[in-house]
Amino acid sequence: MIPTAVGWKLVCVVPDVSEKFENSSLIKAESVMRAEEFTTVVLFVVAVGPDAYKDTAKFPTGPWCKQGDFVLVRQYAGTRLKIYGKEFRIINDDQVESVVDDPRGITRA
16 A cells, blocks of 8 residues: 655655653643644655666765665655555655664654
8 A cells, every 4th residue: 555656756654653742641632643743854764766866966875765764854844645544755865864773752843
């Protein structure tokens, strides 16, 4: 069911949002969880298009990320879609701003 990445696009999934506030037993309202999901800056790359990172003038050192990486992007980046309740984003290869090993604890400021 995951869309096929085409061209220079990356298909990413939004990691699950925690149901509780950090270091607390307080449960978040559904609206708070949706807002966090909508404005997240952390994505997980599930597919890379065949033309992504092929422009050697733009990417002289090679790909910025690969399938299986957690990446940071600007909030609201990409085309949003939901598949069976799970949010995905389709972004351009140059919208990746950083790769992170462990995204836990990262939130937008």
